[in-house]
Amino acid sequence: MTADPARGRARFGPGSHLLVTGGAGFIGSCFVREILARHDGTRITVLDKLTYAGNRANLAAIEADPEQADRLRFVLGDIADPAVVGPLVEDVDAVVNFAAESHVDRSIHDPEAFLVTGVIGVHVLLEACRREATRAAAGQRATPPRFLQVSTDEVYGSVETGHSREDDRLEPRSPYSAAKAAGELLARSYFVTHGLDVVVTRGSNTYGPYHHPEKLIPLFITNAIDDRPLPLYGDGLQRRDWLHVSDHAGAIEHVLQFGHPGEVYNVPGSAELPNRDVVTRLLDLLGKPWSLVRQVDDRPGHDRRYALDGTKLRGLGWRNRMSFDEGLAATVAWFGANEAWWRAARSGDWDDYYERQYGARLAGSVDAAGG
Numbered sequence: 001m002t003a004d005p006a007r008g009r010a011r012f013g014p015g016s017h018l019l020v021t022g023g024a025g026f027i028g029s030c031f032v033r034e035i036l037a038r039h040d041g042t043r044i045t046v047l048d049k050l051t052y053a054g055n056r057a058n059l060a061a062i063e064a065d066p067e068q069a070d071r072l073r074f075v076l077g078d079i080a081d082p083a084v085v086g087p088l089v090e091d092v093d094a095v096v097n098f099a100a101e102s103h104v105d106r107s108i109h110d111p112e113a114f115l116v117t118g119v120i121g122v123h124v125l126l127e128a129c130r131r132e133a134t135r136a137a138a139g140q141r142a143t144p145p146r147f148l149q150v151s152t153d154e155v156y157g158s159v160e161t162g163h164s165r166e167d168d169r170l171e172p173r174s175p176y177s178a179a180k181a182a183g184e185l186l187a188r189s190y191f192v193t194h195g196l197d198v199v200v201t202r203g204s205n206t207y208g209p210y211h212h213p214e215k216l217i218p219l220f221i222t223n224a225i226d227d228r229p230l231p232l233y234g235d236g237l238q239r240r241d242w243l244h245v246s247d248h249a250g251a252i253e254h255v256l257q258f259g260h261p262g263e264v265y266n267v268p269g270s271a272e273l274p275n276r277d278v279v280t281r282l283l284d285l286l287g288k289p290w291s292l293v294r295q296v297d298d299r300p301g302h303d304r305r306y307a308l309d310g311t312k313l314r315g316l317g318w319r320n321r322m323s324f325d326e327g328l329a330a331t332v333a334w335f336g337a338n339e340a341w342w343r344a345a346r347s348g349d350w351d352d353y354y355e356r357q358y359g360a361r362l363a364g365s366v367d368a369a370g371g
């Protein structure tokens, strides 16, 4: 992994070994691909359950290069299973936990998996790290592992004005964000109670290649390619701050390297926009008409706005690199060039999910005036 002397001592260098849980998902796989592609000797073990959102194909570029493939180990398993997690943590310098159920809409219908992975799973990882910290204190390993919990801007709840700072009150409003808040609070409790080396990131809405097509941007790109309706929730004036996946993965690595134990770091995006504006830009890039957009019943408890203050992470030396215009154009191009990938992701239980989520909504939809 790269060191940046200007930021102080990097914790992990060439030859480090990371456990990346959820590393076959959207953001986790970007983190793994980008670190291994640097060819600096870092080794990564990915532990992933391969839920509907996990995909070995997201790591195919690594597996196609023998030098990188040599430094990647893939383990199929559940972070909530102590028998799987314990031995893996024995061997690593840090655990970076991306594993979660990540879609707000699914958490409304079916919250249990969110809690099992987001709370019990995090607890199992933390207990394994605690055992390793005890071994380090007894001289049985050189250093205790660092634990990085990937959290989200959604833990602050809907922020009508201003920008959330790390010490603001957490007010999660969906089962997804409540589970994420519980997971990060548990992680921080292990810092306070057991002195574990814990850091937390709260990233904003992320987009880019390999994004599962259930989420707004990839759903609308892939539906538009097929000239299918685009289901815009409510008035479409909800605001999100968009963060390119490569910037999000880079910020997580930066916090892993330079973050202070026990601290939380917001990771803001580069463009706060109402959903309608995002859709307009997508349609322009795809050359598709606004008439595809349908106004449908809103998401229950829909958070109106997220916005993060990034001062603390900037103070650690991190800067967002990708503009939204550049990132969105590249994302649209990626989906155009990788149809086999997203058609496969829209298979399996996709049709059942789609019908449950959008069937009645689209049947009762109205023309989404504007454009």
Ligand code: NAD
Binding pocket: 021, 022, 023, 024, 025, 026, 027, 028, 047, 048, 049, 050, 051, 052, 053, 054, 055, 077, 078, 079, 080, 097, 098, 099, 100, 101, 102, 103, 117, 121, 150, 151, 152, 153, 180, 202, 203, 204, 205, 206, 207, 212
């Ligand atoms: P994703 O759904 O694409 O990937 C999640 C991965 O975790 C999948 O590979 C899945 O198979 C794996 N997984 C799920 N449950 C597991 C379990 N019990 N054991 C092992 N693996 C399991 O999600 P993503 O968008 O890449 O998000 C990654 C993390 O970043 C999540 O923790 C999410 O809450 C957080 N986050 C996401 C965003 C965003 O906009 N996507 C923004 C901020 C934070």
Ligand code: TDX
Binding pocket: 102, 103, 104, 105, 151, 152, 153, 154, 204, 205, 206, 214, 215, 216, 217, 219, 231, 232, 233, 234, 236, 238, 239, 240, 275, 299
């Ligand atoms: O069909 C849709 N129509 C629509 O109008 C979908 C799927 C979404 N939307 C709206 C809801 C949101 O205002 O678009 C916005 C973005 O929705 P999602 O892509 O579902 O993302 P969001 O709910 O904002 O959450 C995302 O960002 C924070 C990730 O999914 C989370 O994992 C992350 O923590």
